[in-house]
């Protein structure tokens with residue numbers, strides 16, 4: 001099962017669309033509620049990161065029997081120091097973005113807390129690729 | 142369509158139903174299908190919100206009610222009266238007049254259903270401060286909302302505060318009060334005058350409890366008509382008229398929108414109207430909502446003032462209750478009726494918890510992910526050919542729901558009128574076949590008309 005979304009930079013009114021669609025599918029697949037929550041948090045953070053920092057980007061979700069893989073690729077400024085970006089509280093968001101309640105530096109650390117596996121590749125001036133893997137299990141009740 | 146133990150207070154009367162599908166189109170959980178010209182309910186999806194009841198043009202949807210004489214099975218018969226009953230009647234009618242009519246009908250005691258709201262308020266405050274990790278916490282007041290969360294937002298069930306509504310607390314209180322006076326528990330019947338079907342369902346099959354303390358229900362429209370007829374015909378009651386009771390302004394306002402949220406510490410929000418609630422819960426589930434401590438969610442517009450069994454304009458009802466709350470804004474006299482509930486405080490606090498609320502997801506296509514993925518693939522393939530018109534002529538509320546019904550083997554793709562035309566063009570479907578399919582959905586009658 002494969003889903004694909006285009007994400008537009010700077011359009012906060014649509015931020016969350018991809019995560020919402022992914023969530024709908026996961027509910028129909030009877031994925032455990034807590035797992036859905038972790039996936040939705042991760043994809044929402046990744047989506048907001050693209051909206052806040054990049055010109056545009058893509059999110060794709062591939063679901064198979066035991067895992068979901070989210071690929072989030074953007075054309076944006078890139079992350080010069082990934083290790084630093086992974087620290088809680090660090091943010092490169094502009095003050096405008098912060099005022100809207102985004103970019104509090106929670107993005108990547110929050111994804112890391114929720115993902116089973118997180119891989120980040122970034123090239124300054126070009127863009128960032130984030131790959132998030134989360135294992136799936138069925139609702140037990 | 143198998144039931145999984147949900148009790149529903151709404152029933153669809155096949156004789157009366159004209160198969161207009163209005164109910165199917167407004168159902169917020171897509172729990173209705175049309176088959177053989179009649180609306181049918183998918184019991185595991187219905188949350189008893191009653192949106193269908195509001196729109197049925199021929200009153201084919203009935204709200205179950207206990208036979209009134211059932212109250213006489215008990216020696217002591219307590220009417221638990223919610224504020225919205227009083228709020229529906231003109232301010233010239235004194236609550237005591239209303240109580241006296243109820244006693245004339247056969248009740249031996251009258252207790253306001255919101256008695257005990259204070260006790261609940263303190264318990265909820267406590268729960269909110271003791272559970273800082275779960276935010277926002279959601280009130281369990283409206284049973285339609287509790288069921289909505291169970292079936293459609295299962296990941297949020299642990300946000301619900303596991304506590305009984307004021308009604309049950311009032312019931313427990315009255316039971317204890319009578320027991321203290323030497324009455325046997327099995328002689329006491331507690332009857333709630335309900336503004337909605339959801340409360341009936343919650344009493345008949347409570348969530349998080351084995352059995353409700355409430356013994357039966359009287360529908361509010363019935364009580365309203367009785368009270369008004371008696372008063373209009375100015376029959377003075379021959380029975381004992383109970384004295385006025387004291388209710389705090391908070392208790393009076395509890396069942397209205399902001400009735401709970403305005404009492405809770407921290408940041409809280411009140412949302413009424415089932416579709417507004419669904420929209421908000423979607424966002425909450427997406428983690429787009431933060432820094433809210435408490436949520437008051439109510440299925441009806443203007444909360445219980447807009448319950449499906451109310452009879453007068455919900456805005457006037459709310460206004461009257463607000464006026465009543467204003468005039469109740471005084472320090473109660475310790476001897477007033479309603480004050481003795483404080484003596485039972487500890488007992489009630491001990492008994493207001495309910496068990497964990499379980500998710501009962503209705504959305505899953507299959508129990509296991511592998512099976513569900515295969516089914517979803519089929520749904521997506523069907524969506525490629527279905528027209529996205531959502532006309533409902535197939536008997537399912539949307540193209541997507543038809544596709545899911547097909548995959549669940551409860552419908553065939555030929556139910557779609559667009560598919561029928563396509564198949565006819567290809568010569569694989571005859572006109573007679575498409576008429577047969579339409580008859581199967583909409584009944585013989587709709588297709589058996591004599592056109593001149």
Ligand code: SF4
Nearest residue numbers: 168187188190191193
């Ligand atoms: S009560 Fe609500 S959920 Fe149930 S069938 Fe009617 S509209 Fe649908």
Ligand code: SF4
Nearest residue numbers: 158159161162164197
């Ligand atoms: S609204 Fe529903 S129950 Fe009422 S007549 Fe129409 S199809 Fe039948």
Ligand code: SF4
Nearest residue numbers: 283337440441445448
């Ligand atoms: S808001 Fe009140 S009347 Fe409406 S469904 Fe909920 S409890 Fe019943």
